[in-house]
Amino acid sequence: MTTLTKTRILDAAEQLFADHGFSNTSMRDITAAAEVNLAAVNYHFGSKESLFIAVMERGTIPLNQERLRRLDELETNAGGTPLATEELVRAFLTPMFEVRNGWTEPRSKDSFLKLVGRSHTGLEPTLHAKLVGQYEEVIQRFSQALVRSLPHLQPAGLIWRTLFLVGSMSFTMTWAGTVLNNRPQAQLAPQEILEELIQFTAKGLSAPARFAGRTQATPEVGQ
Amino acid sequence: MTTLTKTRILDAAEQLFADHGFSNTSMRDITAAAEVNLAAVNYHFGSKESLFIAVMERGTIPLNQERLRRLDELETNAGGTPLATEELVRAFLTPMFEVRNGWTEPRSKDSFLKLVGRSHTGLEPTLHAKLVGQYEEVIQRFSQALVRSLPHLQPAGLIWRTLFLVGSMSFTMTWAGTVLNNRPQAQLAPQEILEELIQFTAKGLSAPARFAGRTQATPEVGQ
């Protein structure tokens, strides 16, 4: 059955990519773990890179759909008024912690999130560019809402703070498993970790501005 | 001159590791960029992995020394009273943005910081473990000071928030160059980026607790 083979490859690749990275995972590792022939990856996916894209898409697409669904919901309820920063952040982050439980496949549960964190930092520009494309609409929609939510901040500062948020998130995705396994005193339920992350990033985003915006007019201040 | 060769190798390796990662950088890439013989790396450093460790140590050791120096200074001035969270975060983050300018070598300036961000997420456990060792004292000292600075938070929450901070920092280190080059509207001076990061993480760390601590019954202060 072809669909079974493809799924086995996707599952094995997801976990191996997450644990060892793209470059440190060989086709032989993947096909051995999936218990399929070495040539199966090239037959079903074309290449190792295409397989990677397929793995990412399988996880990212439903993830971002859920993000947008939550954002739609918030904006409908708000009826034109700017959204509360915390609720905006919540809509963006919660889906990451939910797919973890909502995933149907057996073992791929935690691997995809780990992989997400890894792929934001460790990828070659070629592959990374293809990934960023999967986020375009999410980036567009959420940053628009964020600007409305925090109108007192200058655009440049907001961009950097958004980068800080994504950094916190992806770093956490990658290391959550390790921290939970190795630090008994850090035991928190996933929902609690999510809540800490939401509070942390929401407060961080809405911190007072320290520099006068100079993207417009600039009445004073050099730098 | 041997010291010259070693430095050339370190510089080239630093930049290539930062741009493409450890696995995606070959010995031939490094020695070609350094304009030395292929065997030179193994002769001077022993192996590719040892070269990587050497690259990291060259940057990390002075970095962490400066961090500890600033922490000493803060604690001396405070004379026993808990430090302000913002000042603590500032002492930890500022050195990252200072080595960028204080670096004497010609091109390695930005590469090391980029490499730091990358190596926190993309490394094989073997290599990563050796790296973490270089941070032991810094982790120990700063987390102790942080617990004193935020006594109302439960230990577990604090650990996770610290992880969020490190995530923001390393993610920023890796992507700062890309963002500055590709997003004109995100132009900020390094000092301004640093200040945004300090404000973001300080406010995030000191966000109110959402869950009652359950790690201990103690009415106040743990350690």
Next chain:
DNA sequence: CCAAAAATCAAACGTTTGATTAAAATAGAA
């Protein structure tokens, strides 16, 4: 100036890599 040590060099080592091939096996429809 000369021997000993240090450094550099071109060449080759064995292994692993992603990808391809042509044959074999399997499936579904007529």
Next chain:
DNA sequence: TTCTATTTTAATCAAACGTTTGATTTTTGG
């Protein structure tokens, strides 16, 4: 069944990998 398209298989490919070698050049100290 037979025919045909899909899938799996084992074998093989050239390229790239980190490392080692033995000879050669350069530097050092007496």
